[in-house]
Amino acid sequence: MKKIFLFVGPTLMIFIGLQVLESVLATFVLFYSWLLAVPWLGRGIQRERFKVTSKAVILGVGSGLLFFLFIYGGLYWLHIYLLDIDQLRVLLLEWGFSGRGEIWLVLILLVANPILEEIYWRxxxxxxLRTEGTAKYAILMTASFYTLYHLLSVIPIFESFYGIIAAVPVFIAGMFWGYVREKTGTITAAIIGHVLSDTGIICVYWFIIR
Structure with missing residues (x-):
């Protein structure tokens, strides 16, 4: 029961923030407080998991650039089919992404989000999970529940059922970063790759939606 709560906790925080309280600020506070507090109260993770190696850097940069090109390049060419730009601009304004809100969006996505998400999941x-089972089990479970709460944020953004499809790359990224985590023994590659992937999201917002 406790393990299930750890799996669905981040999703629950986003659901409460977006659907119940209808506040992006509350969503950020609830979500990132959970990602920060749970590992800290659970005695965190070992310092060696942050070790920087050449292999981790190469895998992180390589995967990050690949995901960046997929996100920004894909939406650059296909946004007219996948996104209702006018409706999305209204939604983002309702969420508070204007003026100073834009600066906070960039800082959160490029700093807080990749670091805290990777500390929590990978x-x-x-x-x-790894102390209790196989690497395949740990990779699959972390990727699955990492993807779950992304559905709450991507479904309102994309047209029709494309929101569900948009979650597939998130799952693939989660699987890959879990695999890299197993092979390198650190979360460094995942953090680097995650930062570059989120940079792709920022570029979509800044150059296509804004």
């Missing part, structure tokens, strides 16, 4: 949760 660090803390992965570590717990």
């Amino acid at each position: 660090g803390y949760i992965y570590e717990k």
Whole structure:
């Protein structure tokens, strides 16, 4: 029961913030507080998981650039089919992404989001699952529940059922970063790759939607 709560906790925080409280600020506070507090209260993760190696850097940069090109390049060419730009601009304004909100969006996506998400999923949760089972099990479970809460944020953004399809690359990224986490023994590659992937999202917002 406790493990299930750890899996669905981040999704629950986003659901409460977006659907119940209808506040992006509340969503950020609830979500990132959970990602930060749970590993800390659970005695965190070992310092060696942050070790920087040439292999981790290469895998992180390589995967990050690939995901960046997929996100930004794909939406650059296909946004007229996948996104209702006018409706999306209204939604983002309702969420507070204007003026100073834009600066906070960039800082959160490029700093807080990749670091805290990777500490939680490929660090803390992965570590717990790996001590109890196989690497395949740990990779699959962390990727699956990592993807789950992304559905709450991408479904309102994309047209029709494309929101569900848009979650597939998130799952693939989660699987790959879990695999890299197993092979390198650190979350460094996942953090680097995640930062570059989120940079692709920022570029979509800045150059296509904004």
